[in-house]
Amino acid sequence: MSGWYGDRSNHIFKLSNGLYAAGSPVTGGFDPSAAQKSPDPAELNEQGIKLMHSRNFAGAEVKFQQASLLSGDKNPEYANNVGFALYKDEKYDLAVSWLKKTIELDPQRAIAYLNLGDAYGKLNRNAEARGAYRRHLELAPDSKSAPDVKKKLDALP
Numbered sequence: 740m741s742g743w744y745g746d747r748s749n750h751i752f753k754l755s756n757g758l759y760a761a762g763s764p765v766t767g768g769f770d771p772s773a774a775q776k777s778p779d780p781a782e783l784n785e786q787g788i789k790l791m792h793s794r795n796f797a798g799a800e801v802k803f804q805q806a807s808l809l810s811g812d813k814n815p816e817y818a819n820n821v822g823f824a825l826y827k828d829e830k831y832d833l834a835v836s837w838l839k840k841t842i843e844l845d846p847q848r849a850i851a852y853l854n855l856g857d858a859y860g861k862l863n864r865n866a867e868a869r870g871a872y873r874r875h876l877e878l879a880p881d882s883k884s885a886p887d888v889k890k891k892l893d894a895l896p
Contacts, residue, residue: 780806784817796828815845826858834858849878853888865895
């Protein structure tokens with residue numbers, strides 16, 4: 740669905756690919772090309788991070804998904820952020836899907852393995868959690884998270 744929509748403050752919005760792009764208030768001349776510009780994926784990602792800090796995980800997930808979509812689903816940071824937001828929102832199966840996608844995009848992204856291990860752990864998929872945690876430690880043995888990951892590994896049945 741695509742089209743132009745107005746609001747009571749004389750702003751114009753264009754619905755394109757499921758996203759609204761706001762135009763300037765109508766005060767005489769209106770430049771439709773300004774309303775057609777896609778939002779910046781990096782800006783959407785930053786908005787998602789702010790929402791994560793305020794514990795609005797569902798809102799963050801939307802921003803991260805929009806950033807991922809606008810980047811052609813090729814940015815591992817955005818995919819990882821979607822997965823982590825889903826994890827925090829307790830949508831573990833969906834989190835696993837996004838985190839696997841992250842790893843497909845960047846097999847060396849250590850944080851994705853940590854997040855994947857956590858999601859698998861919540862799903863009681865202990866062997867897969869163990870494998871993800873081990874891979875995280877292989878990639879980032881001296882990371883700040885390494886001691887906690889070792890404890891998580893030891894705690895798995």
